[in-house]
């Protein structure tokens with residue numbers, strides 16, 4: 001396991017038993033048997049795994065929402081199982097179902113949450129940044145899935161947390177909202193926030209994560225930076241050799257959509273750092289090189305990977321449905 005300079009969360013040998021369960025003749029069920037991870041300040045750490053791998057259980061233990069059965073957890077230097085309100089005020093949690101009161105209206109709700117903190121993020125700023133002004137008069141119950149997501153993110157951020165937990169942050173978001181949320185996550189990371197996210201969208205993890213942990217069956221199965229994971233030896237039968245990822249650096253803000261149209265996915269993963277994923281052919285590379293020549297652009301740190309994170313994930317966790 002790596003050791004970031006300034007960890008916000010360390011989990012060591014987590015064990016979680018649930019039950020006793022009638023379906024198991026009154027026995028306990030071990031749903032997490034050995035999970036360890038470290039998340040750093042100013043980094044996005046992704047926790048990936050197939051359905052039922054133990055991601056939610058692990059993160060709920062880290063947040064103090066579930067009691068662990070074994071192992072150690074340190075969140076901002078404290079044990080979340082015994083810490084008080086002070087620790088909770090330094091942690092933001094965005095749950096997938098929002099956990100928002102159905103009858104509340106977005107802006108009064110955010111103002112109410114802001115009132116609980118000494119130095120909250122200005123509500124008007126969050127409302128504008130996350131496009132909440134377009135539905136500020138609609139009750140939570142009537143919001144669309146993507147609107148609820150954005151409101152839940154605003155509610156998680158209003159207390160200016162040091163650590164932010166995001167469960168499927170782009171679920172239900174249209175491409176515009178997704179880009180907006182990703183820009184905000186990138187900015188929060190630069191400001192020093194420690195961000196821990198779970199997602200089933202490998203593309204999101206590939207674009208956002210500084211470090212990735214993959215768990216399966218309640219234990220760690222792989223970890224590394226996205227680059228390190230992409231360099232793993234592929235499984236013989238991966239069947240996905242045609243998907244490639246090209247990464248390069250150039251000046252920020254390039255619009256490559258005309259030269260590399262969909263379904264090729266282009267993302268500026270960090271300022272001036274680009275990732276191009278899809279069934280790339282020599283023709284795509286030639287078109288890109290011609291475009292660079294026409295614009296007088298000389299890319300740097302360029303590499304072509306034979307696989308995407310999704311290929312690596314399927315190699316590691318197998319193709320069987322859980």
Ligand SMILES: Nc1ncnc2c1ncn2[C@@H]1O[C@H](COP(=O)(O)OP(=O)(O)OP(=O)(O)O)[C@@H](O)[C@H]1O
Nearest residue numbers: 018019029031049050051052053054055056057058
């Ligand atoms: N209270 C419980 N009783 C019985 N089984 C449970 C309980 N809590 C969790 N489990 C089981 O533990 C396993 C891990 O669940 P968990 O929700 O942590 O997985 P996950 O990785 O978040 O999955 P998903 O990707 O589907 O959200 C699952 O098989 C789940 O059914």
